[in-house]
Amino acid sequence: MSNQPTVEDFLKIREVSLMRIKDAKEAGGQKVVGIYCTFCPQELVLAAGAIPVGLCGTKEEPIAKAEEHLPRNLCPLIKSSYGFAVSDTCPFFHFSDVVIGETTCDGKKKMFELLQEIKPVYVMQLPHLNKTQASMNLWIDELRNLRSFLEEHLEAEITDDAIWEAIDIVNRETAAAKAICDLNQMDPPPLSGLDLLTVTWSRGFSSNKEEVINMLNELHSKYATENQDASPSKPRVLLTGCPVGLGTEKVIRIVSEVGGNVVAMENCSGYKTLELQTSKEFDDPIVALAHKYISIPCSCMSPNPYRMELLERMIADFKVDAVIDLTWQACHTYNVEAYEVSKLVKSKGLPHLHLESDYSNSDLESIKVRIEALLEMVNQ
């Protein structure tokens, strides 16, 4: 890739990674671990000398296939993930030696049981309370079990030193991604909503951490030094809620179509995890990892005060004009938290819109009129 990476280069990450993974697997020896969620400690995968890759789950196409086994009234993310896997249309799943799942919701937990018929799946039992010693102990135990599972299935030894090394890499990647997102605190934002999504989402498919860290750093310095055009500022929208990826970016697209800009995203591939660095103050790297991962403000945690703190800070830092909270159909935890989010946003005197949708395009017009009305509220 060129010295001056562009957003388009990030779009190519998936393809490039796939070719490399295919070659490395055919040459023999290279292990690949498929992951679905930001709760998965990639550091353990890296420390085993394997490649952690994000698996597909953000497109509508395989949902019909998934519904042959799964109920229709289930979140589209779960159906899409499962559909890709059973129809063997996600190449990353295809090349994965093992898959790591986690109990972030009931639907996923049970879906992973079905997935085990296709690939070895380790389902991490994630406690939903992060303040007690008992839940921390359970989580540390789960990380240790995952370590053993990976050692066994990947036929590799995972040393503490290797984990510390991986912790350093992932910390640097997180910091680099955060720096990119923070660029959008400027007005006008250097990255469009779609650019932001492309960069933050695509990095999860990279097969080479050092390379993607370099790309992020170089993209950052390019935008930080580039002269900004003085185009009139558009309404600045913060998107929060369920995970969004390419294929399900309809809300981001519509915001820009009707004259706004998604300047920040508090969701899984976005800002949700970017403040979290693994502390090197612990003696045991597993304990260090446990502390970081259990802090992720996913709606599956109960209570989940950090999400509201993060949102409050982002509203201020990104000088947000309006907030859109997107819930994928049947995601109960985000749907319930939407009430708390709306109270927070309204207390800031900002317009707020809660959308409940799925991966299909059937509601584009009705979403559009809502988002248009939201931006009219900003402009009035």
Added chain:
Amino acid sequence: MISIGLDIGSVAAKGVLLQEGQQHLMMIPTGWSPRDAGEQLIDCLLQSAGYSDHAVHNITVTGYGRVAINNAARTVTEIKCHARGVAALYPQVRTIIDIGGQDSKVIQIDSQGRVVDFVMNDKCAAGTGRFLQVMANALGLDVSELSDGENPEQAVDINSMCTVFAESEIIGLLAQGVDKGGIIAGLHRSVGKKVAAMAKRLGIVGEVAFTGGVAMNQGIKRALEQELGCTVLVPEMCQYTGALGAALIGSES
């Protein structure tokens, strides 16, 4: 200067022409082509105001068909237009309930008529004009006959929210010989409950206005009042508030 506001809805296309304090109203069925309906409305409105010159245009369009109109000066969402229209008719109102052919919405406005918050029904016909139309068909009535046809004393519970299931439920009730007026009262209550729940989610502030074609149905108005525990104001031109708001926004731009 004249300002024309069009509200191209799923069932009816409404138009308001404002000209130095005078107001001309016109409504036609939208039919299959929102563009043709819009063009026709503009012609009729100009004619009724005594204009033949098509160059005199300040046209603001709202409603689901808003993007289909070629010579619109601007398009505005129906949320903002209803807010503006109702604010002109009832300055004291802070909550607007609008039930149209394919959606229902609740809008909260401030003393300036600005939108503070809003909520719309999900992708489902429950609580819309469409729901009532299907039910009227099942009862062998025109939708306009529902209002006078209800018998609140004999009201039955209609449990299905889904339009298709509710239709089956009604056919079942008719087969059991249940009073038609009681079924109609039950339907009104069902729509009232559904929409009132949406309004309560937003919070009822100040006085409440009820607009849209469904607002002509006295039974729904009563059901809403019962559910909300307050009086609901229905403007005489309840179907035109969106178009009026559009025309007003146009005249202010």
